[in-house]
Amino acid sequence: MTPRTAPRTALLALAELLAWWGALALLWLVLITSVDTLERIVGAGAAAVGALLARAGRRAVTWR
Amino acid sequence: MAVNGWILAATVCLGGGGAAALWGVTTGPPARRVVAQNMTTSALCPALLLLSQGYGRPAYVDLALLLALLGPVGTLVFARLLGDDLEGGRPSAWGLTWTAAGLSAVVVAAVCAATGPGRAMVKLLVVGALLIAGNVIASRALSGGFRGVRGG
Numbered sequence: 001m002t003p004r005t006a007p008r009t010a011l012l013a014l015a016e017l018l019a020w021w022g023a024l025a026l027l028w029l030v031l032i033t034s035v036d037t038l039e040r041i042v043g044a045g046a047a048a049v050g051a052l053l054a055r056a057g058r059r060a061v062t063w064r
Numbered sequence: 065m066a067v068n069g070w071i072l073a074a075t076v077c078l079g080g081g082g083a084a085a086l087w088g089v090t091t092g093p094p095a096r097r098v099v100a101q102n103m104t105t106s107a108l109c110p111a112l113l114l115l116s117q118g119y120g121r122p123a124y125v126d127l128a129l130l131l132a133l134l135g136p137v138g139t140l141v142f143a144r145l146l147g148d149d150l151e152g153g154r155p156s157a158w159g160l161t162w163t164a165a166g167l168s169a170v171v172v173a174a175v176c177a178a179t180g181p182g183r184a185m186v187k188l189l190v191v192g193a194l195l196i197a198g199n200v201i202a203s204r205a206l207s208g209g210f211r212g213v214r215g216g
Contacts, residue, residue: 030186031129033122 013055020051070118070178074111077171081107095155098142102202103157105135106164109195110171113188117175122184129191136198143205156207165196 021044028043029035085107088100109131116124143150172192179185 027190030183030190035183 016055016058017051020054021047024050024054068118070114073171074114074118077107077111077114077167081111081167094146094149098139098146098150098206099155099157099160099203101142102136102139102199102206103160103164105131105139106168106195106199109135109191110168113171113175113191117178125184125187125191129187129194132191132195132198136202139202140205143202150206150208154206154208157203158207161199161203165199168192168195168199 024047025043028047029040032039032043081103085100085104088103089097091097109128112124112128112131116122116128169192172188172195176185176188179188
């Protein structure tokens with residue numbers, strides 16, 4: 001990785017993580033019964049973990 | 065509780081589809097059994113959605129969601145493990161698959177119409193999309209699609 005492409009790669013990774021996080025948090029909000037503060041906090045945390053896992057999984061099968 | 069149209073429809077779905085699936089799973093060659101096993105999800109999940117509406121218990125939708133998610137995954141495991149047994153005659157039942165998909169779509173649309181717009185409706189649509197997509201993907205895996213990932 002050259003110094004010139006490093007910030008671009010990091011930005012792309014960040015954008016992908018944000019996209020996963022948004023989609024997963026939205027899915028959480030849709031699937032729960034009652035929306036309150038605790039659910040929002042737990043959902044945001046779970047979506048963050050899920051976004052990391054989703055990106056790792058996506059990268060693991062990209063070579064196909 | 066008096067029997068309403070939703071519960072009646074669920075009974076028909078469970079009785080007809082469930083009995084047909086049970087018969088298919090317990091008789092005939094492996095190819096037929098595995099197709100019937102896949103169809104069990106398509107019969108039971110719409111029935112759960114109808115029951116949730118009939119009894120007024122939204123918690124039943126969670127069961128349907130779980131079934132729509134895990135049923136096709138189970139079929140994919142069967143498709144992988146029985147790959148050698150199914151090699152001779154690939155089970156292919158596209159008429160049945162699209163009939164089941166149509167039933168799922170009709171049931172989801174009816175329950176959505178009864179629920180009205182809101183988060184609950186989006187949840188129902190998610191369940192319906194998972195159900196139909198899972199059914200089609202699992203059927204394709206059984207009929208020998210996805211050559212590219214075999215052994216991958």
